[in-house]
Amino acid sequence: MITLYHVPQSRSMRVLWLLNELEVEHRLVEMPFDGSLGTEEFLTRSPAGRVPALEIEGERMFESGAMVIYLCERFPERGMGRLEGAMDRMAWLVWVHFAETLTQHVSSLVLQHIVLGDEASAATKRVETARIEQCYAAIEARLSTPVENRDYLLTGGYSAADICVGQAVYMARHFARTDDYPELRAWFARITERQSYLDALPGPSASRMFEREFYE
Template sequence: MAKLYHVPLSPFCRKVRLSLAEKKIECELVEERYWEESPEFLRRNPAGKVPVLKIDGRTMAESGPICEYIEEKYPEPALMPTSPEGRYEVRRLVGWFDDKFHQEVTSKLLYERVNKKVMGRGFPDSGNVKSGARAIKYHLDYMAWLLDHRRWLAGDKMTLADFAAAAHLSALDYISDVDWNRSDVVKDWYAKIKSRPAFRGILSDQVPGFPPPAHYADLDF
């Protein structure tokens, strides 16, 4: 069985979890307090970051390469298109959410509101929180524009791009930082993702001291 070292609200860990679950790969989840930089964990990943996945006799770090490995080793059901153009678009959007969205939104909201307290690193920076609250509106509008032209974010089929976006938004939804009333098309897209069996583990997450809102696990939110 695969083993994933993770933290529940990490969007990068969630992206890997969704990929594994969609492909029905059984995986043991091990919560890792990576910020404590234990020697044992640093031996698994000298970068001191999660996720770290043990699978097929290998120990792997970095969510992007991990997901690409899973896709190549376990190609069904496919999370990447067959055409070079389609694969480019998926990778572009995964990069968008894991880089731009993460820097402008996730790191400003989730990390300030939750991670700082969990790690014992002080109180939220109100300036960062306000910046993240402004920026998420732009990103939701961009997603709405994409979904006005496509069935899914990268095209006509669900891909890793959708899981990357859902990983970030689900973590933010856990702390009620997503305005689902801003766009019906984005809300409908998330409802489709949320109702997939692969999402069940995500919706059952509990972080001590941070209870999720009532709508978090509600498929009819």
Template sequence: MITLYHAANTRSLRVLWLLNELGLEFELKTLPFTPDALKDPAYLKLNPFGRVPALVDGDTGLFESGAILEYLLATYGKGRLMPDTDSAQYGVYLQWFHFAEATLMPPLSAIAQHTVIRPEDERIPAVAEDGAKKVAEMLAVIEDTLSDKPYLLGDKFTAADIMMGYSLHLANLFGILPNFPNLTAYWTRLQDRDACKAALATT
């Protein structure tokens, strides 16, 4: 049995969404996004960094949302939600899959840290403002990419859209996404998927 450790509005949303898309049976353990919960010794055995997500599948335990998605696709995907590895689209798929976390998430995280997560006396408004500027610059590029197609790889929804979708969820919460009509329409399409609706309903 797969067990997912999840907290609302965190990267674990990606994993929850994919589990729903693949129709897998799993146990969901929802944690409060607090230091007490995430630094609990029992949880630190699952994720020693005290972050979410963490996933346990039999004897396999792992963390990092992107790694978990790749594991689930390789183990249970049966070729779904990703192009064939010998496809011309595979490289583009990997590009957007990893861009969503490696490039887009750091400035989004900076906004979160300095507007929501840190105590008010530790927040630096200039850091949040710089993060918002960087996010807007990146979203402008993706806005152009989606000017003539419904998903990152064209007509086909893939796990790269799940990775990107969570990042856009944060951009929307921070009030940045509405400035980009193509991305707003894209995020609306993603939210219309039953698997995404179910994942968001837990946040």
């Protein structure tokens, strides 16, 4: 049994989305975004007190990027990964990890808009929003490359790279508009039609880090 410790609207969503796509049996433990992540019990699963945490066959993992790579390699039959020697292996690794480049700027804006409140820095908000837009531009450029069947980030089609970057864009869209990036918008609409994504969204009663957009 695979157990995922998850907070809605966090990095753990990318792992849940992937598990849904892999169609492997798993147990979901939804954690509130509060002090329970710092309990002694949870710190045995994730020593920094962060989600996601993953338990599989008695072993524990606590980095979402590592989980994505491990799960894709453990369950290769669904084609979500690109194994060593595959045509798209290099690009797959780049885009799986690029998700974290975008997410770090999202995390900064979560801190500014939600945690700090009146103590937030207007300058930091502007800088981090601009950096999100730079990431959007990088995705737009990739999707605009004149390659046949460029519906996804990889030439070989849909993969965990789309899941990782798509989840980062899902978060980023709360802080920076995508209006000026038509290829990104079309790609995001395409990947979020999938049932695996819909099943990874917060449920009606789930706790959320935010409920609205924070555009400046």
